[in-house]
Amino acid sequence: MSFRKPEDVLPGSGVLSIKIRGGELSREWLAALFILPAVAFTLAILAYPLLSAFVLAFHRVTAESLIEGGGAFVGLRNFAFVLSDPTFLTSARNTAMFVGFSVFLEVVLGLGIALVINDRSVWLSRVTRALILVPWAIPPIVNGLLWSFIYNSKYGYLNALLYQTGMVKDFVQWVGDPRLALFAVVVAYVWRTTPFGVILLYAALQGIPEEVHEAAEVDGATLWQRFWSVTLPLLRPVLVVLLVLRTTFAFMVFDEILAITQGGPGNATWTLAWYTYSHAFRYLDFGVGAASGFVLALLVGATAVLYTRYVSLRVEY
Amino acid sequence: MSRGGMRISRRELLRVASAAGLAMPFAGLGLTDAQRVFGASPKPGKLVFLGWTFGKIYEGFAARFKQDHDVNVDMLLEPNVEQAMSKLISLLAAREQVDGSKVIIQSLGEYIQRRIILPIDEFPGAGAYIDQFTPFTKESLQYQGRTWGLPYFSTIWLPLYNEEKLERARMEPFKTWDQLVEQARRAKREGVARYPLLWVAGVGHEQLPGTWFTLTWNRGGVIFTKDLKPELGPGSVARETLRWWQRTFTEELSDPRSLEVRFIPAARLFNSGDYLYLLPTQHYYIVWNNDPAQSPIAGKVRFMMMPGDGRTLGFTNPYVITRGTRNPEWAWTLLQYLAGKTKTGEWMQPNKLMRDWMLGSGYKSLMLGEIITREWPRWGNIDVVINQWQKASSILEVAPAMREPWYIKWSDLINVQLQDCLRGKTTADQACDNMIRAIDEAKRRA
Numbered sequence: 001m002s003f004r005k006p007e008d009v010l011p012g013s014g015v016l017s018i019k020i021r022g023g024e025l026s027r028e029w030l031a032a033l034f035i036l037p038a039v040a041f042t043l044a045i046l047a048y049p050l051l052s053a054f055v056l057a058f059h060r061v062t063a064e065s066l067i068e069g070g071g072a073f074v075g076l077r078n079f080a081f082v083l084s085d086p087t088f089l090t091s092a093r094n095t096a097m098f099v100g101f102s103v104f105l106e107v108v109l110g111l112g113i114a115l116v117i118n119d120r121s122v123w124l125s126r127v128t129r130a131l132i133l134v135p136w137a138i139p140p141i142v143n144g145l146l147w148s149f150i151y152n153s154k155y156g157y158l159n160a161l162l163y164q165t166g167m168v169k170d171f172v173q174w175v176g177d178p179r180l181a182l183f184a185v186v187v188a189y190v191w192r193t194t195p196f197g198v199i200l201l202y203a204a205l206q207g208i209p210e211e212v213h214e215a216a217e218v219d220g221a222t223l224w225q226r227f228w229s230v231t232l233p234l235l236r237p238v239l240v241v242l243l244v245l246r247t248t249f250a251f252m253v254f255d256e257i258l259a260i261t262q263g264g265p266g267n268a269t270w271t272l273a274w275y276t277y278s279h280a281f282r283y284l285d286f287g288v289g290a291a292s293g294f295v296l297a298l299l300v301g302a303t304a305v306l307y308t309r310y311v312s313l314r315v316e317y
Numbered sequence: 318m319s320r321g322g323m324r325i326s327r328r329e330l331l332r333v334a335s336a337a338g339l340a341m342p343f344a345g346l347g348l349t350d351a352q353r354v355f356g357a358s359p360k361p362g363k364l365v366f367l368g369w370t371f372g373k374i375y376e377g378f379a380a381r382f383k384q385d386h387d388v389n390v391d392m393l394l395e396p397n398v399e400q401a402m403s404k405l406i407s408l409l410a411a412r413e414q415v416d417g418s419k420v421i422i423q424s425l426g427e428y429i430q431r432r433i434i435l436p437i438d439e440f441p442g443a444g445a446y447i448d449q450f451t452p453f454t455k456e457s458l459q460y461q462g463r464t465w466g467l468p469y470f471s472t473i474w475l476p477l478y479n480e481e482k483l484e485r486a487r488m489e490p491f492k493t494w495d496q497l498v499e500q501a502r503r504a505k506r507e508g509v510a511r512y513p514l515l516w517v518a519g520v521g522h523e524q525l526p527g528t529w530f531t532l533t534w535n536r537g538g539v540i541f542t543k544d545l546k547p548e549l550g551p552g553s554v555a556r557e558t559l560r561w562w563q564r565t566f567t568e569e570l571s572d573p574r575s576l577e578v579r580f581i582p583a584a585r586l587f588n589s590g591d592y593l594y595l596l597p598t599q600h601y602y603i604v605w606n607n608d609p610a611q612s613p614i615a616g617k618v619r620f621m622m623m624p625g626d627g628r629t630l631g632f633t634n635p636y637v638i639t640r641g642t643r644n645p646e647w648a649w650t651l652l653q654y655l656a657g658k659t660k661t662g663e664w665m666q667p668n669k670l671m672r673d674w675m676l677g678s679g680y681k682s683l684m685l686g687e688i689i690t691r692e693w694p695r696w697g698n699i700d701v702v703i704n705q706w707q708k709a710s711s712i713l714e715v716a717p718a719m720r721e722p723w724y725i726k727w728s729d730l731i732n733v734q735l736q737d738c739l740r741g742k743t744t745a746d747q748a749c750d751n752m753i754r755a756i757d758e759a760k761r762r763a
Contacts, residue, residue, distance in 0.1 A: 064431040066410045067640070153574050154586050176577035178740070264520040265576060266736040281403035283726045284431060
């Protein structure tokens with residue numbers, strides 16, 4: 001096997017091939033060859049468990065049959081159960097609220113912070129750039145525990161702060177009140193995940209040519225106009241990626257729920273991931289757990305398709 | 318012989334049984350027969366124990382086992398019971414080795430019916446242990462004529478009060494539930510406490526349901542009859558108890574934070590000194606209240622009997638042998654080290670739990686032993702605990718459905734109903750009706 005000489009590759013033709021005995025590999029085959037290890041690795045790590053879970057979703061699988069094998073085939077009954085289960089519907093509603101609020105906050109806060117740290121005239125921006133990654137480095141379960149202390153209705157720091165500054169007259173049950181609990185988890189979650197958006201958007205801001213802003217400024221655009229008509233459109237591809245990724249992860253929120261509320265009070269913070277976990281590992285009903293997991297995956301997939309379909313990825317300078 | 322998929326050959330069983338038979342003359346003299354068969358089969362490469370943490374109760378355990386038997390024990394300890402249970406199922410499904418584990422009483426029925434754990438009756442010396450079980454340990458650990466583990470610890474529910482606070486309010490510990498309400502109203506009126514009552518009413522299988530079950534049992538009711546029919550209909554004790562309990566919240570006699578706290582957070586909340594009573598909690602959590610290192614009201618928290626005729630509930634959680642064991646004989650040895658005697662005849666772990674954590678034992682001889690009279694008084698008035706223990710019945714009396722595979726799911730559903738009711742979102746009638754309906758929903762999947 002030998003590579004063709006550089007002069008054999010016609011400039012601008014996009015042709016790249018490898019000579020092998022008796023012929024040569026086209027650009028497409030070459031690409032396929034390069035990604036083959038990654039595909040094989042992905043198949044081994046992801047596809048097998050996914051297929052296995054898919055099979056479980058169509059069977060009645062208890063702990064006993066999971067260990068011994070031989071769960072009865074039940075067709076779509078697990079999916080029918082999931083979709084008719086009031087707790088699943090409550091979990092879906094809670095998840096939708098969680099995703100909506102958390103992704104909105106992550107993007108807005110992420111963009112705001114990224115714009116600030118991108119501005120060299122803000123003297124604190126360097127410090128912020130260094131510190132912003134700290135929450136991201138905290139494991140989700142630790143973050144959950146940390147916030148459960150912060151929210152404690154008797155000794156929590158948040159209550160102490162609000163009480164001492166006169167903002168509340170009595171300590172608030174942040175996670176004990178069904179009206180507040182989900183939002184309490186949203187805040188804890190957003191605190192940990194916002195840095196991801198900040199870094200992504202900050203990197204994208206760095207890539208926007210300075211001349212574009214200067215041209216807009218010369219044309220008399222205000223600060224807001226420059227942001228709305230120049231910066232934001234140029235950030236669109238990154239925003240789409242951010243939206244897709246953050247929505248996906250928000251759909252799967254689990255650790256903070258486990259550490260802060262465990263689905264309570266009542267079922268106020270049951271989310272789809274918690275529902276899936278509960279059925280699989282608490283009720284030992286793995287078929288329903290798997291079916292619920294696939295419904296969740298479908299929802300995430302559908303949302304990702306919607307994002308990419310309705311928010312254009314193309315940017316033209 | 319087959320035990321749920323794990324096979325012991327007849328020859329192996331006979332060998333072990335013969336060894337036990339040789340020791341028969343010593344039977345009844347402190348489990349000597351059990352000790353004689355330690356290490357009767359070839360040593361395994363390692364043993365695996367999976368559980369959840371509680372203080373430092375497993376510190377030095379593996380080292381001691383290694384010293385006595387030259388076998389390593391992998392101690393897989395998860396932060397809480399839920400995660401330990403998930404990991405156990407995952408490991409078993411992956412056909413990994415897990416020899417010993419511990420289980421909560423609420424899950425035991427499902428684990429038995431799903432054949433996740435092995436009965437212990439036929440292991441050498443098991444009979445001598447079983448003979449020493451306390452009555453509700455027997456009831457907790459035996460099912461379908463078999464015994465499913467050795468006792469990890471026993472506990473009972475009873476109320477605690479803040480002696481100083483009660484003295485300041487010129488009150489005696491209440492004798493009836495009506496008197497409790499009167500005292501709470503007065504304490505509130507006189508500014509002694511904003512919320513005089515604190516309950517263990519956080520979400521969980523033992524916590525919120527456990528409190529309601531204990532109140533119901535104390536008032537002469539049950540949640541399920543012996544033939545598993547719910548006793549939650551109109552006029553039932555359980556329903557009226559819930560109605561009464563809800564009123565203590567709507568009248569603001571009970572702190573709404575009760576609905577957030579499980580046992581340890583409730584004990585810590587009680588340590589604020591703001592409350593008159595912490596209503597029924599498991600006895601050993603008083604350690605958190607009367608330990609000067611962690612409680613500003615240490616020494617002021619006292620046990621009291623349940624009101625009326627003093628009926629209460631208790632249970633024993635077991636250590637079990639799982640079907641993931643590669644070597645049942647050695648798993649039995651491990652189980653004895655965790656919940657019985659060591660090679661030298663020492664009740665190592667049971668004594669440690671009693672001495673350091675005030676955990677009750679599932680064995681009669683230990684409950685009558687000197688550790689209780691010597692060590693427990695540093696945490697409180699143990700005469701009350703001992704009296705209360707005499708009046709305790711197994712939690713399975715009030716909810717025999719706990720043995721059913723659908724119970725855990727139902728338990729989750731009733732947590733929601735109880736919380737909604739105590740928060741005033743629903744009435745006791747609606748909550749109980751929903752709980753009855755939830756039985757069918759839970760059964761549908763079992």
